[in-house]
Amino acid sequence: MISYKGILVKNLPEGPVRIRYKVMELPVSLPFQKPPVDKPNPKQGVGLLSWSKDSRYLFTRNDSMPTVLWIWDIHQLELAAILVQKDPIRAAAWDPTCSRLVLCTGSDHLYMWTASGACCVNIPLPQFTITDLKWNSDGSCLLLKDRETFCCATVPVLPDSGDDSSDD
Numbered sequence: 001m002i003s004y005k006g007i008l009v010k011n012l013p014e015g016p017v018r019i020r021y022k023v024m025e026l027p028v029s030l031p032f033q034k035p036p037v038d039k040p041n042p043k044q045g046v047g048l049l050s051w052s053k054d055s056r057y058l059f060t061r062n063d064s065m066p067t068v069l070w071i072w073d074i075h076q077l078e079l080a081a082i083l084v085q086k087d088p089i090r091a092a093a094w095d096p097t098c099s100r101l102v103l104c105t106g107s108d109h110l111y112m113w114t115a116s117g118a119c120c121v122n123i124p125l126p127q128f129t130i131t132d133l134k135w136n137s138d139g140s141c142l143l144l145k146d147r148e149t150f151c152c153a154t155v156p157v158l159p160d161s162g163d164d165s166s167d168d
Contacts, residue, residue: 019109019120030068030084048092052099057115059101061089069103071113083113091132097139098158104130110144110153125151 035042043063051058057080058072066088073080085105092103101113106129110121123130123144132145142153 019122021118021120030065030082033064033066035064048089050092050094052094052101053096054099057094057099057101059092059094061092067105071101080115081113081118083111083118085111090130093133093135095139095155095158096135096137100139100158102133102135102142104133104144106131110142114158123151123153 035044045063046060047063048061049059056073056075058074060070060072061068062070067085069083069085069089069092070079071081071083072078083103085103087105087107090104090106092101094101099114103111103113105111108123108125108129110123110130110133112119112121128144128146128149128151130144131147134143134145135141136143138157140155140157142155144151144153
């Protein structure tokens with residue numbers, strides 16, 4: 001789900017090929033997992049977080065909510081978006097040149113978010129599931145990792161418009 005001024009967007013399965021985000025009205029209950037009581041030292045709290053290049057945004061993922069990514073607008077001191085995925089979020093990373101976020105869930109899809117919206121890109125490699133990802137230094141290429149292989153994906157460089165910095 002992505003929240004924009006009180007609206008949430010949810011990633012919904014649409015068959016084997018089509019994936020899309022759905023805008024949801026608030027309030028919405030978010031998926032939550034209780035930590036296993038039979039395991040010592042279960043993962044709890046914020047297990048994934050990172051600042052955007054311009055330090056305007058911070059994303060966080062709570063280990064008790066592994067399918068939910070919270071994106072905070074630090075300049076406005078408010079929640080900018082909530083992304084709710086079908087599967088647990090394995091990795092997320094900010095573009096090193098602008099406020100664009102990519103994330104993966106162990107599927108053949110790459111998910112992207114900017115302040116303008118979100119999208120999903122299918123990786124057309126047979127039996128390839130993205131388990132981790134890394135940007136190159138100029139933001140033009142992503143290294144997408146599978147368990148045993150990898151691929152490089154070229155990504156259009158976005159102009160660093162400041163993502164609505166006029167409302168600071």
